[in-house]
Amino acid sequence: MSKLLIDGCRILGGETKVQGSKNSALPILAASLLSRGESVFFGCPKLSDVDSSVKILRYLGCRVKRSGHTLVVNTESINRDDIPEAMMRLMRSSIIYAGALLATTGRARLTFPGGCEIGNRPIDLHLSAFKRLGAEITERHGELIFKAPKGLKGANIALSFPSVGATENIMIAAAKAKGTTVITNAAREPEITDLADYLNACGASIEGAGEGTVIIDGKEKLHPANHSIIPDRIVAATLMSASAVTGSEITLDGVIKSHLDAIIPCFEQAGCKIDFDAQKMRIKAPKRLKSLGLIRTNPYPGFPTDAQAPLMAVSAVAEGITVFSENIFESRYKHVGEFVRLGADIKVEGKVAVVDGVRKLYSAPLCAKDLRGSAALAVAALAAEGTTEIDTTEYLERGYEDLEVVLTSLGASVRKI
Numbered sequence: 001m002s003k004l005l006i007d008g009c010r011i012l013g014g015e016t017k018v019q020g021s022k023n024s025a026l027p028i029l030a031a032s033l034l035s036r037g038e039s040v041f042f043g044c045p046k047l048s049d050v051d052s053s054v055k056i057l058r059y060l061g062c063r064v065k066r067s068g069h070t071l072v073v074n075t076e077s078i079n080r081d082d083i084p085e086a087m088m089r090l091m092r093s094s095i096i097y098a099g100a101l102l103a104t105t106g107r108a109r110l111t112f113p114g115g116c117e118i119g120n121r122p123i124d125l126h127l128s129a130f131k132r133l134g135a136e137i138t139e140r141h142g143e144l145i146f147k148a149p150k151g152l153k154g155a156n157i158a159l160s161f162p163s164v165g166a167t168e169n170i171m172i173a174a175a176k177a178k179g180t181t182v183i184t185n186a187a188r189e190p191e192i193t194d195l196a197d198y199l200n201a202c203g204a205s206i207e208g209a210g211e212g213t214v215i216i217d218g219k220e221k222l223h224p225a226n227h228s229i230i231p232d233r234i235v236a237a238t239l240m241s242a243s244a245v246t247g248s249e250i251t252l253d254g255v256i257k258s259h260l261d262a263i264i265p266c267f268e269q270a271g272c273k274i275d276f277d278a279q280k281m282r283i284k285a286p287k288r289l290k291s292l293g294l295i296r297t298n299p300y301p302g303f304p305t306d307a308q309a310p311l312m313a314v315s316a317v318a319e320g321i322t323v324f325s326e327n328i329f330e331s332r333y334k335h336v337g338e339f340v341r342l343g344a345d346i347k348v349e350g351k352v353a354v355v356d357g358v359r360k361l362y363s364a365p366l367c368a369k370d371l372r373g374s375a376a377l378a379v380a381a382l383a384a385e386g387t388t389e390i391d392t393t394e395y396l397e398r399g400y401e402d403l404e405v406v407l408t409s410l411g412a413s414v415r416k417i
């Protein structure tokens with residue numbers, strides 16, 4: 001178990017590069033199973049969730065090499081179609097291997113996935129979509145066995161909710177199915193488009209990724225391809241939050257503006273000035289932030305649920321009332337109790353949190369409860385007087401590459417022990 005020690009109230013400055021997106025890298029690594037040979041991935045962040053994916057790929061028989069942020073995956077010697085429970089439990093994204101294995105071997109034997117406890121996270125949409133594609137699924141003693149001995153068949157799949165993971169799983173499974181698959185009410189997140197770009201580079205035919213209807217013409221054979229992972233918009237939002245709570249000016253390199261369209265106005269409403277020069281973003285925060293108004297989390301292009309906790313840290317020290325409405329996950333306010341220990345004034349009722357910004361936060365021992373929440377605690381600690389100790393930062397390492405090094409390079413005092 002590691003801890004972060006953060007001395008708050010320091011002004012930040014300078015420039016940092018935003019890491020590659022975890023939520024893009026994970027499904028793309030799974031999708032590499034669809035072609036035989038060597039795919040090279042650039043900008044792959046060094047995270048424990050990526051290590052977990054590499055573990056699964058190696059278990060399945062792939063050879064994987066990492067050099068800095070480049071991962072080389074060679075799938076020539078895949079020799080299994082099962083994933084042990086211990087590996088499935090490492091992260092939610094392990095469920096994406098169901099689609100990848102089904103498309104590759106016509107079989108998959110795995111268990112329910114793990115991941116952060118941010119609410120009941122069912123996989124019913126994934127399972128019903130696989131059935132529509134012709135897979136037989138049996139569930140016994142927590143084990144899920146998927147079979148499509150004659151291969152998957154294209155189908156029309158209408159999602160009752162635009163689930164990111166289900167959309168990705170269907171795209172991967174359908175990329176090699178016989179015939180055409182049409183997903184309606186598909187998730188539109190940038191990570192979906194990144195996955196489609198990779199699969200299309202492998203010879204797949206996917207149209208409409210990033211829109212509500214995605215059309216996949218199945219191909220019998222795909223070939224390996226090289227791909228650069230998109231920058232992580234949630235890490236960008238977290239670093240913007242760090243700048244905001246410390247009243248600082250920083251520059252983020254490697255940011256795609258359109259991916260932050262729902263987030264930038266919240267910072268502007270708080271009084272931050274934001275400029276872009278190609279893929280560089282400069283954010284300059286005022287001495288005292290103003291309320292962020294009303295923030296409703298929603299599927300993309302709405303405000304992302306993953307940025308809710310970091311922006312709540314911002315609202316905790318912004319003058320006036322900010323209201324959050326969490327519409328994606330039902331238990332995503334676990335950071336609130338920790339913010340309150342720092343002196344924040346936050347009330348939660350169901351999916352709504354009301355934050356009355358205080359002038360100052362004061363250090364306290366904190367305990368992280370999930371990935372984005374842990375980053376948000378680090379942001380709040382930057383604004384707190386004194387030294388804040390944050391426990392269980394292994395959550396942080398699942399999604400943030402060396403956050404303590406990044407923040408220290410910007411002038412913060414952050415130690416990992």
Ligand code: UD1
Binds near residue numbers: 120
């Ligand atoms: C992905 C992201 C996660 C982000 C989330 C929402 C990855 C690795 N993770 O998670 O960081 O917070 O999108 O943007 O990309 N649901 C069902 N049945 C299902 C699937 C989902 O009811 O079969 C519900 C979930 O419980 C949740 C909502 O749909 O309430 C959204 O979940 P989903 O979009 O699937 O999130 P993930 O893909 O798990």
